[in-house]
Amino acid sequence: MIEPVGAFVPRLYRVDAAHRETHDTATLELVPQEGDAPAYRPGQFNMLYAFGVGEVAISVSGDASDPSRLVHTVRDLGAASAAIAHLRRHAVVGLRGPYGSAWPMDAAEGGDVLIVAGGLGLAPLRPAIYHLLRHRGRYGRIAILYGARTPSEVLFGRELARWRKRGDLDVLLTVDRAERDWHDDVGAVPLLIGRIGIARHATTALVCGPEVMMRFTVAALREAGLGDDKTYVSMERNMKCAVGLCGRCQYGPSFVCKDGPVMRVDRIANIFGVRGI
Amino acid sequence: MDTIERVLLEQPFLEGIDPAAAHLLAACTRNVRFERGLYLFHEGEPADELYLLRAGMVAIEIAAPGRAPVAIATLRQGDVVGASWLVPPYRWTFDARAVETTSAFGVDAACLRSKCDADGRFGYAMMKRFVPVLVQRMQAARFQILDVYSKRSAL
Numbered sequence: 001m002i003e004p005v006g007a008f009v010p011r012l013y014r015v016d017a018a019h020r021e022t023h024d025t026a027t028l029e030l031v032p033q034e035g036d037a038p039a040y041r042p043g044q045f046n047m048l049y050a051f052g053v054g055e056v057a058i059s060v061s062g063d064a065s066d067p068s069r070l071v072h073t074v075r076d077l078g079a080a081s082a083a084i085a086h087l088r089r090h091a092v093v094g095l096r097g098p099y100g101s102a103w104p105m106d107a108a109e110g111g112d113v114l115i116v117a118g119g120l121g122l123a124p125l126r127p128a129i130y131h132l133l134r135h136r137g138r139y140g141r142i143a144i145l146y147g148a149r150t151p152s153e154v155l156f157g158r159e160l161a162r163w164r165k166r167g168d169l170d171v172l173l174t175v176d177r178a179e180r181d182w183h184d185d186v187g188a189v190p191l192l193i194g195r196i197g198i199a200r201h202a203t204t205a206l207v208c209g210p211e212v213m214m215r216f217t218v219a220a221l222r223e224a225g226l227g228d229d230k231t232y233v234s235m236e237r238n239m240k241c242a243v244g245l246c247g248r249c250q251y252g253p254s255f256v257c258k259d260g261p262v263m264r265v266d267r268i269a270n271i272f273g274v275r276g277i
Numbered sequence: 278m279d280t281i282e283r284v285l286l287e288q289p290f291l292e293g294i295d296p297a298a299a300h301l302l303a304a305c306t307r308n309v310r311f312e313r314g315l316y317l318f319h320e321g322e323p324a325d326e327l328y329l330l331r332a333g334m335v336a337i338e339i340a341a342p343g344r345a346p347v348a349i350a351t352l353r354q355g356d357v358v359g360a361s362w363l364v365p366p367y368r369w370t371f372d373a374r375a376v377e378t379t380s381a382f383g384v385d386a387a388c389l390r391s392k393c394d395a396d397g398r399f400g401y402a403m404m405k406r407f408v409p410v411l412v413q414r415m416q417a418a419r420f421q422i423l424d425v426y427s428k429r430s431a432l
Contacts, residue, residue, distance in 0.1 A: 180348075191413075
């Protein structure tokens with residue numbers, strides 16, 4: 001019998017629970033068919049394989065301190081992600097990983113942490129938020145700024161409400177447009193940076209969302225006086241191998257799959273936002 | 278220095294303003310308050326007063342037939358409400374509604390325009406403060422128009 005080995009062979013995981021988050025986004029709790037789930041760090045991703053359809057890179061959105069399962073939040077975008085986002089309980093999916101770089105949770109200790117997320121970008125940041133809350137005493141002020149398209153497309157709404165009720169972190173929400181049953185802000189998420197005020201020399205910013213949103217956010221952070229060496233973004237490019245071989249996710253001199261997805265802005269400042277890269 | 282002038286100087290929008298300019302501006306300014314749900318102004322009305330928010334929250338809305346008004350921006354303490362007072366025909370192009378009970382400085386637009394016309398130095402100082410607000414709003418509107426969180430943008 002040939003043993004399945006190598007970086008491209010997925011392990012089998014069973015969907016233990018599936019939660020619908022919005023009309024096109026679901027969160028899956030995956031448990032391995034055999035053995036334990038691998039350890040991972042906040043910000044890393046796995047390659048999820050829908051059998052007969054395809055494979056797609058999805059960030060882990062769960063709590064890294066829970067070794068029993070891997071949690072992924074998937075938006076129905078293409079064929080593979082649609083197939084995965086619509087999986088039901090007990091379905092089986094292929095998974096390989098974790099891959100890539102992580103949010104700088106250790107480096108951020110002792111200072112303030114500013115989380116800026118847009119749309120589905122809150123999912124890769126959720127493990128970082130869990131970490132911050134579990135080790136709350138190691139960090140200064142924590143603020144979460146989150147922007148979504150409309151109120152019905154706010155991700156993890158109940159959890160955001162719970163975090164907001166805590167007295168030890170600031171949670172500001174905004175949407176691009178809303179009717180009168182929405183009681184938070186309306187407007188671009190980078191504008192919230194000016195509302196909260198940041199300690200420019202003692203803040204680490206973690207940013208994830210569509211690349212245009214991250215460009216606007218980095219510009220707003222620079223205007224607020226935060227150095228690029230204190231700002232981290234999670235880049236996204238189409239990935240195939242996830243181990244730095246195929247070059248599909250090349251980003252300037254780097255590969256997003258192995259040098260990213262989390263990158264410090266001063267290290268990519270010469271290519272960040274440059275057309276064609 | 279009267280009270281309104283002193284408190285005006287605490288507005289972030291006027292940070293570092295020349296005291297003489299603050300004195301001129303204060304002469305056009307009054308305290309206003311809007312209870313929750315009241316409108317600061319409606320689309321099409323004369324843009325005869327702009328507002329510097331001191332507390333509360335204001336939604337900039339647009340009304341469309343057959344549906345509820347849609348908020349396209351919210352403004353809070355320290356923000357400026359209204360730009361239509363700057364350009365003819367000086368009429369509001371959106372509605373502004375107090376989402377929460379809101380207090381503000383109301384600045385008489387005709388008074389401010391006349392002082393800007395009479396004193397070019399003062400006028401330029403005011404424009405240097407208002408134009409960045411307009412640019413920021415325009416950039417924010419462009420961001421929203423891009424609809425970056427839509428499925429279409431994600432593909």
